[in-house]
Amino acid sequence: MLLKIKNITLSFAKGKDSFKILNGLNLDVPKGKITALIGGNGAGKTTLFNIISGFQKDFSGEISYCHCGLDPQPPLRLENLRADKISRLGIGRLFQSKGLLPHLTLLDNMKLCSNDTSGEFPFAYLFRNKKLLAIENEKEMKAKNILTQLFGENNKYLGMLNAMGCDFSYGEQRLLSLAGLFMGNYDLLLLDEPTAGVNPVYIENIKDIIRKMVAAGKTVLLIEHNMLFVKDLADIVAYMDDGQIKFTGTPNEIINNQEVKNSYLGIE
Amino acid sequence: MFLQFIINGIITGVLYSLSAIGFALVYNTTRIFHIAVAALYVAGAYIFYFAFHTLEFPLWAAGILALLFTAILSILTEISVYRPLYRKKSSLNTAMIASIGIMTILINGIALLFGNETKVLDNSIQQVFTFGEIIVTLPQMGQAIIGIILIAALFAFLGFSNFGLEVRALCNDAALFEISGFNVKTTRLIVFALSGVFLAAGSCLTAYDIGMDPHIGMPVLINAMVAMIIGGTGRIRACIVGGLLLGILQALVVFQFSANWQNAITFLVLLLFLFFKPQGIFGSKKRLV
Incomplete structure (x- = not known):
């Protein structure tokens, strides 16, 4: 596994108003695969990305990253590292709302x-x-x-x-930001809704870019609501609800899961 | 006579440019409305005075000490006040109020230590250089030459180093900057240090010519801010054009009317720019949403 996330819990607010954004979340991200993270709005997907990339602290749990290199090295713990250090370890990110x-x-x-x-x-x-x-x-x-x-x-x-x-237009900025991730020496790429607000022609380009990233030996963890895109691209899909990973499986297994159909896809 | 006022205006403009750069380096990078600039400016002048008068350092050594000390003081404001606020994701308004606090404490501290009366570094009759009808005093010559050298050095530093690109990137978006592997803390510290150096340079060069009191900082802050806005925020070269324009304009106001009108004209120019060219001289139109 390239990334192992164990028992991550994060609460916002305190006392009576406290609510758990992430509630004992566990996730394994295998090397060289595309793992898609799906789930409803507010499920905690972007918060999880913020935790992995070092922007959100004050959580409990463990994140181990197998720093890739020629020599096998023990997994590194990311919990207390700054965002810039995490990036230098080889974790790149495409933000949901930021372009160039x-x-x-x-x-x-x-x-x-x-x-x-x-x-x-x-x-x-x-x-x-x-x-x-x-x-x-x-x-x-x-x-x-x-x-x-x-x-x-x-x-x-x-x-x-x-x-x-x-x-550049918003869609172009997303494409070029993705292209920028090729510049770095990244092993793991966190892509937060790469197709959001992008027209269909560009979506095909984005698919190609992500496939090329994986062919170049990179691992991709992506958040996406576009299920056709996920079905076409992902090797593994993790369904997130109530701050936890509820189900993990192939795209077909998850899309055909009755609970996912009812509570996320809105299909009876 | 007219040309004399233009030259005086250019030299004043160089000094405004130094202060505007000191303000803009922090504002452009962090978006903090760094009002404490006024106090750092005063601190620079008083350290210069203390080293030259009390410790009897040579002029150049007193100047270098003032630059170093003000840079350290500027770094301390970042470490002790702005960084904790940034870490807590406080609003920029909170940072501005904190900045007013720093300014008040520092200026009162300086007034307590050195008194409120005007201090003069050198009250001997200054050597003058005559170029036809134009007369330039030795301190004015020093202001122009040192100011231009410092500005050129900054341009070389920001233009030919990766650091310049990093400062511009941080100014654009801190999260994207950090996710690219760059250390926000270190970059901010260097920016604050540079800001301190430019403020101290402006204040020492001015103080050597006309002396100082603990309250010289606020008018300088206002001129620096106006120079930055009319030049165009986000660009260091804009501060120079803004500073020179303001210096020449104020000199012409003195030539045509009287020195009492300087501040009124400064704010009139600011208002005109805010209404008709809010992006400043160097600013360009951009997507609004």
């Missing part, structure tokens, strides 16, 4: 996604200028290659590398 950084160019957005911190030290350029410039050039080439691989030769985005993030 609005006032940075597409190229800068792509470069920042590379989770490479060469030159982060403010005066690094004074000491290792040539090496850092070479790294920057490599990043630019990689960004162009990724855009070419995903959207074809001479696609319009290659000519828009200097356009600002906010110049």
Whole structure:
């Protein structure tokens, strides 16, 4: 397992008003597979993503991440790590409501996604200028290659590398954010509703991108309400309700589960 | 005479630019309306005075000490006040009120230590340089040269380092910045330190010329804020254009009317920009929703 989530409990508010967003949640995410997390609004799916990626603290339970590398290493515990450290361990994320950084160019957005911190030290350029410039050039080439691989030769985005993030439509920003995840050295990708607000043509592109991610050895955990998309793409589906994983199985098993049909899909 | 006022305006504009950069670095990155800038500005001037007058440091060493100390003080405001508020997801209004608190405490502390009367660093007759009809004093020359060097250094620093890109990314969206593997805390600390350096530079250069009292900070904050807004928020180069424009405009007001009208014209310009070009000179139209 790449990611093991054990007995996660999180409550908001205190005293009488306390309610559990996550209530002893357990989930295993196998390496190299697409695991889809489905469930009604308020089931705690995005909260779980926030916990895994380090944005939500004050919860109880364990998250173990098998840090992939050439040497086998003991699983790392993520509970007390900051979001930036978790990202550097190889966990990337697509947010539900965020696209590109609005006032940075597409190229800068792509470069920042590379989770490479060469030159982060403010005066690094004074000491290792040539090496850092070479790294920057490599990043630019990689960004162009990724855009070419995903959207074809001479696609319009290659000519828009200097356009600002906010110049792209919402759907394009989602696509390009997904493309940005290829820049980084990520092993696990958390994709929060990648098809939300995106037109059908783009949805097909997103499917292709995610398949390419898995073919490139990445593991995907995605939240999605579009059941056709989930059925087409996911290897494993976990149904979430009341802050717990109620059922886990193949897409067909979950879609045909009577309780899922009644309480989530609205099919008698 | 007119040209003399323009030159005076440009030099004042460089000083406004330094303060505006000090304010904008924090505002653009964190969106905190960093009113404590006024107190840090005063602190910089008084450390300069203390090191030069009391400790009898050479002028340059007193200046460097003031820059370092103000940078540290600026970092302390982040660590002790803004960071805990950020961690608790407090609103930016709360941070602004806290900032007013920092300003009040620091300015009163400085007044208690040094008194409320005006302090002068050097009251000897200053050397002047004459270029045709234009006269520039030695402190004015220092203000222009050091100010321009500092601004150029900042541009090189932000423009040619990954750090510049990181600052802009943090200014865009902290969560996306963090999820890309960058440390928000460290980046904010460096930004606060840089802000302190620019505030201290502005205050030392001004204080050497015209002296100081504990209440010089607020008018500077207002000018810095106006310079940033008319230049266009979110861009450091806008602070320079805004600062220069404001400096020249105020000098022309003195030339044409009287110094009493400076503040009124400053706010008139601010209002005109807010009504007709709220995005500032360098701002561009963007998607509204």
